[in-house]
Amino acid sequence: MVHALEESGRVLARNGRIIDIRPVTSYPPIEVITGDGTRLAGRADDSLGLPDDQAANHAVAEALRQGVFFKETEAQFQFMYYWDTLAQMQAYVEERLSDWIILGKTTLQNVSRLLSESSGQVQLRLSLEVLISVYRKPG
Amino acid sequence: MSVDVLRDPDEREIHYLDQMGNLTGRRVLEIGSGEGRMTNRYVELARSIVGIDPDLESLATAIKSQPASSSSKISLALAVAQALPFPDECFDRVIFAWSL
Numbered sequence: 001m002v003h004a005l006e007e008s009g010r011v012l013a014r015n016g017r018i019i020d021i022r023p024v025t026s027y028p029p030i031e032v033i034t035g036d037g038t039r040l041a042g043r044a045d046d047s048l049g050l051p052d053d054q055a056a057n058h059a060v061a062e063a064l065r066q067g068v069f070f071k072e073t074e075a076q077f078q079f080m081y082y083w084d085t086l087a088q089m090q091a092y093v094e095e096r097l098s099d100w101i102i103l104g105k106t107t108l109q110n111v112s113r114l115l116s117e118s119s120g121q122v123q124l125r126l127s128l129e130v131l132i133s134v135y136r137k138p139g
Numbered sequence: 140m141s142v143d144v145l146r147d148p149d150e151r152e153i154h155y156l157d158q159m160g161n162l163t164g165r166r167v168l169e170i171g172s173g174e175g176r177m178t179n180r181y182v183e184l185a186r187s188i189v190g191i192d193p194d195l196e197s198l199a200t201a202i203k204s205q206p207a208s209s210s211s212k213i214s215l216a217l218a219v220a221q222a223l224p225f226p227d228e229c230f231d232r233v234i235f236a237w238s239l
Contacts, residue, residue, distance in 0.1 A: 005239075010228055011225045011228065014228065016231045017161070021152065023237065059239070079174070080148070081143055081145065081146055084143060092144050131148055
């Protein structure tokens with residue numbers, strides 16, 4: 001990762017920016033949204049991603065130490081996924097996110113229960129915390 | 140397998156990317172561009188975009204998903220971040236898109 005950042009610094013024009021966008025480990029909430037409101041079913045386990053988080057943070061720290069770039073600003077926001085059914089959510093997580101997100105049995109049972117108690121249109125929502133950091137290459 | 144999902148319908152990711160990264164008129168390198176999910180959302184802002192990814196299938200999907208009106212601004216390459224096949228100082232922005 002450090003080498004990737006060094007390479008990025010090489011191809012970047014002076015005063016150019018490196019923008020790092022990635023989710024951070026946060027045990028994201030899974031919610032059931034109905035006409036009556038939003039209810040928390042539980043939290044997904046995204047701790048499988050923690051080693052990658054830490055490795056990326058270490059690589060950035062090393063690149064900063066080497067003076068490849070310096071930090072300009074950062075912010076955090078929620079990146080949300082929505083599904084209409086539990087089956088869709090499970091299929092998507094299994095196909096696309098299973099490297100780092102696990103849907104626990106209790107949470108899935110809570111989702112099923114909340115869905116069975118709901119009428120009308122419902123949606124399921126998973127809210128990831130995403131960090132965006134901007135670094136500037138010296139001029 | 141096709142799955143139905145809405146990802147970031149409020150477009151917060153692009154909002155923050157544009158506000159903080161100031162992509163307007165810039166030459167952008169996107170590392171880990173994958174299937175073009177993010178690329179296609181900010182292509183109208185950038186002057187040009189080169190997307191790289193080590194996965195050929197993802198790049199093939201990205202080519203198919205490019206908006207026709209913007210496809211001339213986007214170039215895709217099978218490459219890895221540790222050995223970028225580009226000359227020095229040729230981009231204004233480098234985006235690590237969920238890839239660092």
